[in-house]
Amino acid sequence: MPPTARTPSPTPVLRDDDPQRVRLEADGWTVVARSWGAVLTADDVDVSRLRDAVTAVGPDLAVRPLTADDVEDALALDAATLDDHPGGPATAHLPLTPSTARPTDVRRGYGAFDGGELVAMTFVDRDGRTAETDFTVVAPVWRERAVATAVKAASVLGLLGDGVRRFRTGGATENEAILRANARLGYVVDEQWLTYAPPEAAPCAP
Numbered sequence: 626m627p628p629t630a631r632t633p634s635p636t637p638v639l640r641d642d643d644p645q646r647v648r649l650e651a652d653g654w655t656v657v658a659r660s661w662g663a664v665l666t667a668d669d670v671d672v673s674r675l676r677d678a679v680t681a682v683g684p685d686l687a688v689r690p691l692t693a694d695d696v697e698d699a700l701a702l703d704a705a706t707l708d709d710h711p712g713g714p715a716t717a718h719l720p721l722t723p724s725t726a727r728p729t730d731v732r733r734g735y736g737a738f739d740g741g742e743l744v745a746m747t748f749v750d751r752d753g754r755t756a757e758t759d760f761t762v763v764a765p766v767w768r769e770r771a772v773a774t775a776v777k778a779a780s781v782l783g784l785l786g787d788g789v790r791r792f793r794t795g796g797a798t799e800n801e802a803i804l805r806a807n808a809r810l811g812y813v814v815d816e817q818w819l820t821y822a823p824p825e826a827a828p829c830a831p
Contacts, residue, residue, distance in 0.1 A: 638715040641817040653824030658713030659798035662816035663807050667790040670781065671811055678778035678809065681771055682737060688779045691734030691746065698743040699726040699734065706762045712797025713820045718760050735779040737772050745772040749780045756784045758794035761803060774806040781810060
């Protein structure tokens with residue numbers, strides 16, 4: 626989910642209902658990127674729908690939790706898709722490291738495998754009974770085939786079984802594929818964010 630930014634900076638990020646917008650726009654700041662946050666509560670989860678989303682990609686793909694044995698594959702897929710993340714600073718993806726690619730009790734990973742090849746993954750950070758998606762990525766050849774929906778569904782099902790009650794996610798507005806995937810899983814967009822760029826510098830007097 627996009628971060629908040631309450632003071633002007635080279636790229637301030639504000640909610641669309643933030644009163645600071647009026648001052649920034651009056652001063653000539655312009656919106657250069659739009660992003661959003663969405664929520665899904667345990668009470669609203671349709672377990673059957675999520676299970677169907679996971680099985681819909683079979684038998685071509687196997688969807689399962691990632692383990693420490695998958696770190697190298699996760700790093701490789703991340704490196705291969707680094708240039709594919711849309712959006713501006715608010716939704717920028719930090720490249721995985723051997724540490725952040727290793728699933729833990731508070732950082733879960735779920736992947737889709739074509740044979741032994743990892744072709745999609747999602748990582749989710751857990752804080753008590755709340756979990757927030759860090760990122761989701763799919764190899765180019767598997768896009769537009771509901772694979773992102775499958776791995777995100779698997780993550781919700783897995784964390785739901787571990788007692789998580791509130792799920793959050795977010796992304797760039799132009800990423801229509803992930804918006805559709807989230808909608809199919811029951812996520813509801815409840816936040817809109819705007820990234821601003823400063824006005825162009827006034828020309829120097831001759």
